[in-house]
Amino acid sequence: MLGLQPVTENATPLPHMTQAGAALTREIEILDEYGQRRAIAIPIERPLTVFVDKRELVTLMTLGSAPELLVLGYLLNQRLIATPADVESITVDWEVSAAAVKTRVGIEHIEARTAKRVVTTGCGQGTVFGDVMAGLEAIVLPDAASARIRQSTLHSVLEAMRQQDSVHRRAGSVHGCALFKGSELLMFVEDVGRHNAIDAIAGWMALQGVKGGDKLFYTTGRLTSEMVMKAAHMGVPMIVSRNGVTQMGHDLATRLGMTLFGRASNRHFLCYSGFDRFDSEPEPMRPSVRVVSSGNEE
């Protein structure tokens, strides 16, 4: 994870936050197909119960790499707070698996606003309170003339992700999410759920005052409606995934004018929507490649 420190020159008062560290992997012994026993690393998954002004809100299952940013981003992405300045402090204590959030003036109607549950497709934090599509009308993303991407930049992004050191590389079974400006990696977070990872990035962006209009999200997870919606709420018009897309993710992106790339790794990708933001620089076609490409390989 990069860039955890909040910028101090920010005009609004920033929340006080702990920086609760935790081990991310553990070794276990396995037995393989050759009858061999050997040690491998697996990611740790821990509960973190979020209390807002001493009221229990939710328990998130997390890797624990950036718990304070996760909690901040979760509250922002659930539209329970508007800015980090609404929060006075976030105190994570792994001894009791709790994150205590102290707000400055409370959250109005929190009972009513968290009463409606939607269990979404997402790996990880796949639950949103209230209407999934609420507030979408208010979203205005930069137009295709000002926020666009070249195929060569997309390749640089994929190459940066390929080279990134990660828990996934050491232990598998986690999702990664990254924020790019052009081909520059600004922030990278992994978690057992991809929604946790994107929430932590939302927390970081809000804390740093980083805007989304000229940024690109990379995720290892599928492009479901909730992932697309979260990116849209954060003002990010372009998403790249190593994985595929669902119909609701595609519909939402099309409606919002967002550009989605999926099945993206090495030099391969599919652009699913928002072709107008994309400067295609076609690869030379090799007949053998064309024949085997089904468009939906996992």
Added chain:
Amino acid sequence: MLGLQPVTENATPLPHMTQAGAALTREIEILDEYGQRRAIAIPIERPLTVFVDKRELVTLMTLGSAPELLVLGYLLNQRLIATPADVESITVDWEVSAAAVKTRVGIEHIEARTAKRVVTTGCGQGTVFGDVMAGLEAIVLPDAASARIRQSTLHSVLEAMRQQDSVHRRAGSVHGCALFKGSELLMFVEDVGRHNAIDAIAGWMALQGVKGGDKLFYTTGRLTSEMVMKAAHMGVPMIVSRNGVTQMGHDLATRLGMTLFGRASNRHFLCYSGFDRFDSEPEPMRPSVRVVSSGNEE
């Protein structure tokens, strides 16, 4: 999906259920790295709001291949009902995206029992009400002498899954879950979330009166705590995943004496826990294979 019909000779009254069909995929146009536009299929993802005795419980995002079984299995796996006989009818109507559940005698204390939320790691239906680990003490799985698996049977399971026709093969971006007895595939369900798929199988098992003790689950998703817990509650002592394991999934399986296989495809696998149920029939080792195997490839 196989075997939707409930057995009619069952002694307990079975719920009346619609068989609401729905399209599973849609075609979209994509742009690829060669600058070519072409059509691919993507899975459809639709909301299904569950009402229990006219009270709104939850909205599930689902592919919609087996909505009635999904709802039944969801209620069972959330421990809100004990048997299918608690339910009089399940009526799914895609026109209004709703599943109306009518119980025979209501669900006691439903307000209190659904008040506590845990957002878990899971792809899909990653939310449970109440304590994640509640009721585990009551689970007794068959011992390792009576419920075991040979490596050759595991290979047959993986080969059956490889050959299975699927939405995943046509459109990607869904998870599959299957129930096996030995190398015989009994039931296969896909959904946008792997928790939906396992819930639909739970619904089918309960409806058919199928016990879990001599069965094996196959899932394409990760072996997180919630997946392991659901299988345990359904009495299934062995799980095979194409994907990896998290530490809580591993801990739970170890504690319950369950056998987990991960990274399983073709002839490769890792046995993570419950070695005592597994009759290893080691492959001959090829040095070149050993060198490249990290144990954590995705």
